[in-house]
Amino acid sequence: NAGVMQNPRHLVRRRGQEARLRCSPMKGHSHVYWYRQLPEEGLKFMVYLQKENIIDESGMPKERFSAEFPKEGPSILRIQQVVRGDSAAYFCASSPPEGRGNIQYFGAGTRLSVL
Amino acid sequence: AQSVTQPDIHITVSEGASLELRCNYSYGATPYLFWYVQSPGQGLQLLLKYFSGDTLVQGIKGFEAEFKRSQSSFNLRKPSVHWSDAAEYFCAVGPTSNTGKLIFGQGTTLQVKP
Numbered sequence: 001n002a003g004v005m006q007n008p009r010h011l012v013r014r015r016g017q018e019a020r021l022r023c024s025p026m027k028g029h030s031h032v033y034w035y036r037q038l039p040e041e042g043l044k045f046m047v048y049l050q051k052e053n054i055i056d057e058s059g060m061p062k063e064r065f066s067a068e069f070p071k072e073g074p075s076i077l078r079i080q081q082v083v084r085g086d087s088a089a090y091f092c093a094s095s096p097p098e099g100r101g102n103i104q105y106f107g108a109g110t111r112l113s114v115l
Numbered sequence: 116a117q118s119v120t121q122p123d124i125h126i127t128v129s130e131g132a133s134l135e136l137r138c139n140y141s142y143g144a145t146p147y148l149f150w151y152v153q154s155p156g157q158g159l160q161l162l163l164k165y166f167s168g169d170t171l172v173q174g175i176k177g178f179e180a181e182f183k184r185s186q187s188s189f190n191l192r193k194p195s196v197h198w199s200d201a202a203e204y205f206c207a208v209g210p211t212s213n214t215g216k217l218i219f220g221q222g223t224t225l226q227v228k229p
Binding site: 033035045 | 119151157158159160207209210215216217219220
């Protein structure tokens with residue numbers, strides 16, 4: 001059973017470009033979470049999605065950031081017009097359907113560098 | 116406000132020595148509690164979790180943690196540290212609703228001296 005898959009592992013963008021980060025949850029998992037880790041800091045929650053629904057986006061910046069988890073395919077975190085401050089590691093986690101405990105399994109992350 | 120505090124940013128121990136990493140939390144209700152480990156350039160691996168029941172929980176790699184409700188703490192321990200334990204350790208809390216965001220501490224970096 002493959003774990004949470006994130007790609008790319010490393011992404012370099014110039015200021016003003018768009019960044020697309022992908023996350024495929026573990027098989028059988030229907031909940032996806034995105035977290036951001038700035039240098040020397042812990043992980044900060046960004047958004048929680050189920051298939052075709054955003055459940056909690058309280059941690060998402062108000063502008064330039066969006067996330068989706070379509071019926072088919074991976075979850076996408078999209079950052080438009082990137083700025084240097086967006087440079088961070090972005091982690092995706094998935095968890096099983098409700099009733100099986102809130103254990104979140106993390107991918108290896110995408111490290112975004114904005115030049 | 117919900118928060119997790121890991122008071123020690125860096126800890127250095129000698130190989131074979133015992134280890135305790137501190138974690139204190141502030142949460143409106145009884146939370147689920149977790150410890151994760153992150154090796155350099157890697158994702159997070161779950162070490163152990165506390166949901167309910169016995170307040171001393173055992174995890175992988177010889178780690179254990181004790182939940183103390185009166186102190187709002189969930190400290191991680193290991194009797195004898197190995198060089199391969201050098202990593203960053205994160206304490207996290209989450210709701211008991213089976214789903215929902217985790218709140219992480221800032222992490223403790225563990226260095227192991229030979």
